[in-house]
Amino acid sequence: MTLTFAPDTDDAIPLYLVPKDGVDAFRKTLSGRDAGWLDARGFKGNLGQVVSFPGDSGKVALAVVGYGDGKARARKRFGTATARGVLPDGIYRLVTELEGDALDEVALGWLLAGYRFDRYAKNPGPKANMIAPDNVDAARIEAIAAGEHLTRDLINTPANDMGPDELEAAARNLASRFDAEISVTTGDALLEANFPLIHAVGRASPRAPRLIDMRWGADGPNLVLVGKGVCFDTGGLNLKPGASMGLMKKDMGGSATVLGLAHMIMALGLKLQLRVLIPAVENAVDGSAFRPGDVLPSHKGLTVEINNTDAEGRLVLADALAVADAEMPDMIVSMATLTGAARVAVGPDLAPFYATDDMDASAVKAGAKRAADPVWEMPFWTPYEPRIEPGIADLDNAPSGGFAGSITAALFLKRFVTDTDRYLHFDIYGWQPAAAPARPKGGVGQGARALLEALPGMLKL
Incomplete structure (x- = not known):
């Protein structure tokens, strides 16, 4: 399944x-018969409402989809995308x-509405397709759709087929496609390379933990994307209840999203030097699992008291952020399914994000609006920093009290980015709980399109 536009053809069906x-103005352009057909179908121009018109041969001669009004479009972005699943088979030309x-x-929205996850069961997508509309950059839109496709597929794949090995394979496939360099540090080699937190979180699983490091591009500003790759999260010794564990295949949603964004960046040939870091682990339980009360070292040299083994995502990200920070890139972005808070x-719809630079925050919000990829700015609220300082160690991975959980997690991560001025962190959900236009139920990217839209201005590309 590929999310691409149809090739141009003279036989395309007009889609108004x-x-x-x-x-009323559209109705006046129709023949008397077609105007009667439109009226009989009760077409009001409501968002996503579809009417197809039969020709003399019985095949579709033309079709119309409602674009609604401003209020409807604000409440349901990509609302017209529902037409793709309703229209009869054919190739359409948008008018x-x-x-x-x-x-x-x-x-x-048309391309994204064609996505189906069909690895385990036949789940055919819509048969209707569309020629790329005039005055759109079709290659760009197809690259964005392909990146989102990758993200969705990775998140939707269950953990038995998407462990650290398979996540590494996905990264290697992407690197091979775009001639990127990739290296992976695995298992006990993590300790030798001074990544003790990644090792500690993943050591209880028979599927070895690892740090995936991909580089692409030789010129331009340096951008590092860091994605949480917890391929399944049992909660560790602080075991999750069954209801909370059911969706934990998506706990690698941050890594899936940065890989999707990396695909977009490389496919579009943005003039930057890209690095992608993914700590890939499974937070499992056996006799070697890390424990509540342990005090662990980190790549940065900071010590961390473990007060909850279910707050493991920030631990693996900490080591990856520290190695990213050491090169002092122009910008670091982390993405993670980090907190229930x-x-x-x-x-589930909004992706909270944090930014150390106000201009970057404004650029992301503007990009999100243009890209129909909603985000919400949250503060690095420094008065809360004492909450992540336990006394026995430099940092606490799970402050008690329950307040400001997303903010304290972001502050924890920020302690590992000290030499890089521009840092953004996204606390995404990565899952669509119920089907919506262009967003079937299941894994979904968040924040990637907003960032892609904002990057040229932020990094002066």
């Missing part, structure tokens, strides 16, 4: 995009006066 306030970001959103605060 009509807003609520444009229905619209839209341009710019609005047209890009319609085109991208973030979900309580903003729900």
